[in-house]
Amino acid sequence: MFFKRFRKPKPVTDAEYIADYKATGDLELLGALYERYMDLVYAVCYKYLRDEEESKDAVMQLFEQLITDVRKYEIQHFKSWLHSTARNYCLMQLRQRKTVAGKVGDEAEVIEMPLTVWPETDGLDLETKLSQLDDCLKTLSEEQRTSISLFYLNQKTYADIVELTGYDLKHVKSLLQNGRRNLKICMEKTRD
Numbered sequence: 423m424f425f426k427r428f429r430k431p432k433p434v435t436d437a438e439y440i441a442d443y444k445a446t447g448d449l450e451l452l453g454a455l456y457e458r459y460m461d462l463v464y465a466v467c468y469k470y471l472r473d474e475e476e477s478k479d480a481v482m483q484l485f486e487q488l489i490t491d492v493r494k495y496e497i498q499h500f501k502s503w504l505h506s507t508a509r510n511y512c513l514m515q516l517r518q519r520k521t522v523a524g525k526v527g528d529e530a531e532v533i534e535m536p537l538t539v540w541p542e543t544d545g546l547d548l549e550t551k552l553s554q555l556d557d558c559l560k561t562l563s564e565e566q567r568t569s570i571s572l573f574y575l576n577q578k579t580y581a582d583i584v585e586l587t588g589y590d591l592k593h594v595k596s597l598l599q600n601g602r603r604n605l606k607i608c609m610e611k612t613r614d
Contacts, residue, residue: 436500444493452492456485459501463508470512484511558608565589566601573598 433439439455442448456463463484467477484507497503559567568587572578578586583594 440492440497440500449489452488453485455500456488456504459504462501463504466505466508467512470509470516476515480508480511480515484508487511554609554612555605558605558612561608562601562604565593566597566604569594569597570601570605 433442433451433454436455436458439451443451443455460481463481464477467480467484468474471477471480487507488504491507495503559570562570565587569583569589572583572586573580580591580594583589584591587594589597
């Protein structure tokens with residue numbers, strides 16, 4: 423009973439938890455506050471990352487980030503601030519993933535894409551198909567034709583095409599995608 427009088431009451435509101443954490447640096451206080459919103463943080467992470475394990479890792483990483491961030495910022499509404507922090511963290515993860523996958527010469531750029539421009543069951547012999555393909559290649563723009571030829575016929579990578587043509591990486595990807603689509607449309611027209 424004697425000790426109860428001098429024991430500080432447990433925080434109740436988010437603001438009290440934050441104030442006590444800033445004053446004492448006690449991680450248990452921050453942990454108790456974070457635990458209230460862990461499901462929210464996980465839901466936000468899963469919404470963006472679309473992977474259960476990666477989302478769980480993000481929840482843990484965000485707690486570690488909070489240890490310093492809560493002390494740095496003046497937080498009025500913890501729940502909305504935490505939601506924004508979690509969203510920004512996930513967007514940064516996605517951006518980093520995209521940057522790594524988008525680097526020229528990266529193995530992710532050497533993905534082989536099949537050039538399926540005619541159905542296998544239409545009964546035409548290979549020579550006829552190749553003749554049609556050659557005619558359809560001539561209908562493409564110069565940039566598309568060059569990119570398609572380098573990628574599929576010469577088996578060059580995105581990085582090689584960028585180097586040989588001087589186009590930027592996004593433009594090469596766009597040319598290949600549009601060129602494949604235009605070839606397929608042309609092949610379907612010549613088949614009919």
